[in-house]
Amino acid sequence: MSLTIIERRNTKKELAANFNLAGVTLEQAAQDLATTPEHVEAVLQLQVDQIEEPWILRNYLNKQLAAQGKTPLPYSRLQGDPAEHWFLNTDLIAKGRLN
Known part of the structure; x- marks a missing residue:
């Protein structure tokens, strides 16, 4: 998925907002996602090697929020079921790991 500059900026804001809403730390997210805090931060900034990584983080945050009875803030580009996107x-994504 190729994003415009504006779409990248919005997606980073949306991921950060849901990360903050979930109340998890970089360390907790890293442990849960089998990676490092630095890698989680890189994904939050959309500095990724694999285009699936933002989707993995989105799914993780959505699960964290659901467990707290919260509704995720909407995403403009990371919408719907990843299976709907052939690429x-x-x-x-189903493995739920950022490694």
């Missing part, structure tokens, strides 16, 4: 590796 995404849904097996990788």
Whole structure:
């Protein structure tokens, strides 16, 4: 998925807002996602090696929020089921790991 500059900016804001709403730390998210805090921060900034990584983080945050009885703030580009996007590796997303 190729994003424009504005779409990238909005997606970073949306991920950050849901990360803050979930109340998790970088360390907790890293442990849960089998990676490092630096990698989680990189994904929050959309500095990724695999285009699936923002989707993995989105799903993680959505699960954290649901467990707290909260509704995720809407995403402008990370919408719907990743399986609807032919270019995404849904097996990788389903693993729920950022490694």
